[in-house]
Amino acid sequence: MKAVHFGAGNIGRGFVGLLLHEGGYEVVFSDVAAPLVEALTAADSYLVHEVGTGGEDKTVTGFRAVNSAENASAVAEEVATADVVTTAVGPTILKFIAPHIVAGLRQRPADAQKLQIMACENAIGATDTLRQAMQELAGEDWDELAAKAVFANTAVDRIVPGQPADGGIDVTVEPFYEWAIEKGPFGENLPNIPGAHFVDELGPYIERKLFTVNTGHATAAYLGTAAGLEKIADALADEHVAAGVTAALEETSALLVAKHGFSPDQMQSYRNTILDRFRNPALPDTVDRVGRQPLRKLSRHERLIGPAAEAAERGLPVQGLLAAIEAALAFDVAADEQAVEMKKLLGQLNAEAFTEKVTGLTSAHPLFTAVVQRVAAAQR
Ligand SMILES: NC(=O)c1ccc[n+]([C@@H]2O[C@H](COP(=O)([O-])OP(=O)(O)OC[C@H]3O[C@@H](n4cnc5c(N)ncnc54)[C@H](O)[C@@H]3O)[C@@H](O)[C@H]2O)c1
Ligand SMILES: O=P(O)(O)OC[C@@H](O)[C@@H](O)[C@H](O)[C@H](O)CO
Known part of the structure; x- marks a missing residue:
């Protein structure tokens, strides 16, 4: 069995590649970063180092790597003969992966087993x-x-977290993981990934994950940045940041209870687990990584505006989410292209135009005016 995985970065090596390996797949990593592809090609194995309570070291073997920027035809050949294709490149990069899979499918015999394609990105409906x-x-x-x-x-x-520049191809991760995959498309022929679970309806899982783990994470990153903190664990140790994260997550939990029927107790326990994960002192995660690409994170169906808009439509509270949005607007990190672009747009557009362009909200939406006020405050 062979899997082609696009994006040999943090989650690619530290999670998707590991679970595919454990399922018995030969993993062919495809990436555009030449030094990474060379390092993977030169190695027989790498280590996934789980840090924190219950963490173990896992060894991944049986992989190869191909540079998709330099050798597109080799990637297409790998796709043509693969059982599974996965991605972990970032939602905005998927359009650059599409040509490789299309080229691979063109070469694939019509009577071959169907290629099982799964995008593993932090976004609703990434596949x-x-x-x-x-x-x-x-x-x-x-x-x-x-x-x-x-x-x-x-x-x-x-x-x-981001890995140290001189860290080689080993990856440091937290012990926790969850991979939920929608079952319906596969019929009887599920991929062999023992670490994943297959669900009838993915909607509640992806929204619970994105609107709890990622909303809480982003809130910690943006409030943490405002407080001058660098690490996520340190941000959670700050009383004001922790209160802000709790407020935002109580609001998203109320939405998830109303929308998907999770019980308040289930959501409380889910939140507690997540806050413990964020506090993991052994995990060197930073506010810069977690807050990265603020324009993506402020877009219409993402972790901040997405749940706030739906909560506002239902008349549920949104003050905690609005505080997170306000902090996101102040995320001023020179190395982050979107943070630089956001600052430029804040200087160029009036508050209404910025809100429409960046958040996709229109003036008739019940959240619009409150967001415009936060944008105007960020422009002062
Ligand atoms: N790191 C996490 O904690 C985590 C957890 C869950 C989901 N995710 C999601 O996984 C995705 C990747 O995140 P990450 O943290 O691993 O980022 P990353 O930057 O570590 O990895 C992305 C990799 O994709 C590669 N890449 C970029 N353009 C490419 C292209 N055209 N073709 C092939 N490879 C390309 C990069 O070189 C890099 O190696 C994102 O959607 C992220 O939201 C990340
Ligand atoms: O990857 P992003 O930029 O969408 O979000 C940053 C983090 O919140 C994210 O990578 C989490 O670590 C991850 O989603 C946990 O499962």
Whole structure:
């Protein structure tokens, strides 16, 4: 069994690659970072080092690596003969992965087992986004290509911090993980990933994950940055930041209870586990990584505006989420291209225009005015 995995970064090596390896797949990593591809090619194994309570070291073997920027034809050949394709590149990069999978499907015999495609990104419907990009690219032969593949959305959860520049290909991760995959598209032929669980309906899982783990994480990062803190664990130790995270998460939990029928007790226990994960002192995670790409994080269906908009539509409280949004608007990190772009837009656009452009909210939406006020405050 062979899996082609696009994106050999933190979560690619520290989670998806590991679980595919444990499921018995040979993993072919595909990445555009030449030194990373070379290091993976030169190695027989790497270590996933789980830090914190219950953590173990796991060894990954049986992998290869291909540079998709330099050798697109080799990537297409690997895809043509793979059982599974996964991605962990970031939601905005999926459009650059689409050509490789389309080229691979074109070479794949029509009677081969269907290629099982799963995007493992922090976004709702990431596999649908990838599929859409593939369809737009394929044009007329799309139906023929689509018949050779199955597409399943997934929700992945494991905190994998940025790794030290001189750290090689080993990865430090937290012990916790969860990988939920929608079951329906596969029929009887589920991928062999013992560490994943297959669910009938992914919607509640991905929203609970994105609107709790990632909303809480982003809130900690933005309030932590405002407090001058660098590490996520230190941000959680700050009384004001911790209170802000609790406030935002109580609001998203109320929404998830109302929308998906989780019980308040279930959500309380889910939140407690997550806060313990954020506090893991052995995990060297930073506010800069967790707050990265603030324009993506402030977009319409993402972890801040997404739940706040739905809560406002239902008349539920949103003050904690608005405080997180206000802190996100002040995320001023020179090395982060989107933070630089956000600062530029805050200087160029009036508060209404900025809100429409960045958050996708329109003036008729019940959250619009409150967000405009936060934007105006950030512009002062
Ligand atoms: N790190 C985490 O804790 C975590 C957890 C769950 C989900 N995720 C999600 O996983 C995705 C990746 O996050 P990450 O933290 O591993 O980031 P990362 O930057 O460590 O890894 C991304 C990798 O993708 C590669 N890449 C970029 N463009 C590419 C292309 N065109 N083709 C192939 N490879 C390409 C980069 O070189 C890099 O190695 C994101 O969507 C993120 O939200 C991350
Ligand atoms: O990867 P992003 O930028 O969408 O979000 C940053 C972190 O919140 C995220 O990577 C978490 O560590 C991860 O989602 C935990 O499962």
